[in-house]
Amino acid sequence: MKYLYLVIFFSLCVSNQTEAQVPRKIFVEHFTNTLCSFCASRNPGFYNNLNNQNDVVHLSIHSGTPYTQCFLYQQNASSSDARRFYYGITGTPALVLNGFAIPAATNYNQTSLFTPFQSQTSPISIRVEQQKYGSDSIRVRVVVKTEAMHSLGTEQLWVGLAEDTVFYAGPNGETEHYDVYRVNLGFVPINIPLAVGDSLVYSYTAFSNTNWDFNRIFAFAMVQNTSNQSVTQSESTSPSTNNLTVNSQKLESPLNRVLIYPNPTTNALNVRLENDLETSVVLYNSIGQVVQQLKFKESGELFLGDLAKGIYSIRLSNRKGIITRSVVLK
CATH class of the missing domain: 2.60.40.3080 (Immunoglobulin-like)
Known part of the structure; x- marks a missing residue:
């Protein structure tokens, strides 16, 4: 009987180790506009707050409201509009954290802004790999892996590129713009594998744009629930990342x-x-x-x-x- 207990205990330990949920990153969609004076006054405090947080993927999405003349909006209008319409954003600045819209009256300077989204876990992980080729093209591979048992249905995978800093003197006085959303690489429905350890692999190729500083471009990916818009997991690279495992047998199809x-x-x-x-x-x-x-x-x-x-x-x-x-x- 003691041997049986030991076998059961060992099996439970192995199960917990191999089917453990992983930390869920905080995905921040920050809607802003270079003609918006409220953005110029509220963004600095938010960025100070953001820089003190860990495990956050941040995107600045330049919105066509209230001003379509926003230079950074015009460079990526259709993709930026798609995200704004998705959440029903009607003004700037506006924040959406892990798919949940933050009330406009919220103090963006307070660390409590992030508190409800910290220490959360997810049954999936995302790995983003990228390889830049010279100064004109980039290849991105996204691996969505099941880490624990789940009941997730159909989710949306969103992959894109952003620029970590854009130096542009906006009419509202802002001269540096961070993690600027540059291009959508894909927004498609996916079915997360049920078996722990199984993965989905997606590959993308993109070409540089004359409006970008290609050395500052990085890739991001997020998986979002289609029914309640909550973000299941997210991940990003850095502009200097070159980790695409071209010869990996596991990823090649x-x-x-x-x-x-x-x-x-x-x-x-x-x-x-x-x-x-x-x-x-x-x-x-x-x-x-x-x-x-x-x-x-x-x-x-x-x-x-x-x-x-x-x-x-x-x-x-x-x-x-x-x-x-x-x-x-x-």
């Missing part, structure tokens, strides 16, 4: 050898595989809506001429795996 061209495109988009497996293709817009889908073997073609110009996410899946890439429609 036959679907990574797909050819999608031309990209950017003005109309038709061709997809070609190295095998003849039936493959599903779904094209999403910047707010995660399905705009086209089809199934094919070996090769397929999508016609995008009727869609609005912008950045789309294309998701390919078959029994060999799933990948997501960014597509630019000019």
Whole structure:
């Protein structure tokens, strides 16, 4: 009987070690505007508060309200609008922490702003890898891994690029703008694996923009609940990160050898595989809506001429795996 107790105790210890939830980072969406005088007066105190916090992923999203003339908004208008509309933001400055809108009257200087979101855990982890190629392109890979048992349903994965500091003299007097949201790489629904240890892998490629300081660009990723907008997990890199495990057998998938061209495109988009497996293709817009889908073997073609110009996410899946890439429609 003592031996049986020892076996049970050992099994419970192993289970707890292998199925432990992990710390949940705080994902901050900070809506601001370079013509907003209230932003200029409230942002410094918020940044002082932010700099004293740990395990936070911060994004400045320059909003088209109250002023569409905001220079940084105009450089990423459609993607910034998508986040503003998602939460129903009507003014600036505004804060959304882990998917929950903070009342406008809240004192952004107080450390208690972050208290409700600290010491939380999540059943999933996110690893973000990036590799910069010279000064003109970046490759990003996101690994979403199940760390503990869960009952999560369909979630949204959002991946993008931001610039850690933009030096620009705004009309409101602000001259430095931090973690500026620059481009959406993908916003797609995902089903988190149930088995502990299983992962989903997504790959993206993006090209530099003349408005960016490419040396200051970093990647971020977050997974968000589709029903209540709460953020399940988030992660980011630093501008100097170059940790993409190109030769990793664990992450490599036959679907990574797909050819999608031309990209950017003005109309038709061709997809070609190295095998003849039936493959599903779904094209999403910047707010995660399905705009086209089809199934094919070996090769397929999508016609995008009727869609609005912008950045789309294309998701390919078959029994060999799933990948997501960014597509630019000019």
